Amino acid sequence: MLSGAFLKDILTYLNVLNIELQGHNKLICDLISSVSAFRRKLEIFEEDIKNQDFIHFPTILGYKKNSDIDCSMFLSFLSDLGEEFGKRFKDFAEIGKLFQFLKNPFEVSPTGEWIDVATKLFRLPKSSLQMEIIDLQEDISLQMNKTSSTEDFWIKHVLDKYMNCKTLAIKLATMFGSTYAGPKEGRIFDGLVERPDESAWKATRFSPVPPPQVIPAPSFGVERD
Numbered sequence: 001m002l003s004g005a006f007l008k009d010i011l012t013y014l015n016v017l018n019i020e021l022q023g024h025n026k027l028i029c030d031l032i033s034s035v036s037a038f039r040r041k042l043e044i045f046e047e048d049i050k051n052q053d054f055i056h057f058p059t060i061l062g063y064k065k066n067s068d069i070d071c072s073m074f075l076s077f078l079s080d081l082g083e084e085f086g087k088r089f090k091d092f093a094e095i096g097k098l099f100q101f102l103k104n105p106f107e108v109s110p111t112g113e114w115i116d117v118a119t120k121l122f123r124l125p126k127s128s129l130q131m132e133i134i135d136l137q138e139d140i141s142l143q144m145n146k147t148s149s150t151e152d153f154w155i156k157h158v159l160d161k162y163m164n165c166k167t168l169a170i171k172l173a174t175m176f177g178s179t180y181a182g183p184k185e186g187r188i189f190d191g192l193v194e195r196p197d198e199s200a201w202k203a204t205r206f207s208p209v210p211p212p213q214v215i216p217a218p219s220f221g222v223e224r225d
């Protein structure tokens with residue numbers, strides 16, 4: 001019974017993330033922000049279960065008796081899930097350094113770390129990027145449009161004379177243009193979590209978008225209600 005309760009609660013959180021990453025007009029920075037936030041939430045979930053407070057697991061709380069319960073399998077599952085997220089998104093750490101350039105190029109330093117990351121990942125000339133970003137930041141017409149949306153700013157307002165900066169921004173904006181409504185490589189959830197067996201899903205009476213397969217689902221031996 002508690003196993004089914006745990007599955008229902010954790011799959012609810014995964015489904016929220018799943019839906020959050022779907023759809024069109026999602027930039028890479030939106031994706032990374034959502035995943036980073038979820039990884040931090042996993043740490044809170046582990047602490048919550050260790051302390052057996054279950055404030056983030058309302059279904060477990062509803063079943064819990066006065067006595068302590070063995071949560072070792074739940075903790076192991078959350079730990080494995082966190083590690084898998086870490087492996088899957090380890091390369092995002094460097095790309096994350098380019099967020100500010102994409103969202104607010106007026107605030108980045110021409111000697112900042114983002115320059116080296118852009119040069120390394122996208123093979124853009126460092127010297128040209130440095131000169132262009134300075135000119136862009138001093139461009140009064142662009143300053144007047146800096147409150148535009150990220151897409152409009154780079155596509156409609158930034159001129160081709162800032163070609164390297166514009167190329168970098170467009171590459172970043174189109175890395176994961178849509179997390180689900182595109183080719184398979186854009187579906188970042190694929191292979192992350194193994195769907196529990198059918199009986200476990202029926203026991204939870206919950207039907208999220210099925211998380212796909214890598215982390216073995218724990219053998220909870222969930223009972224049917």
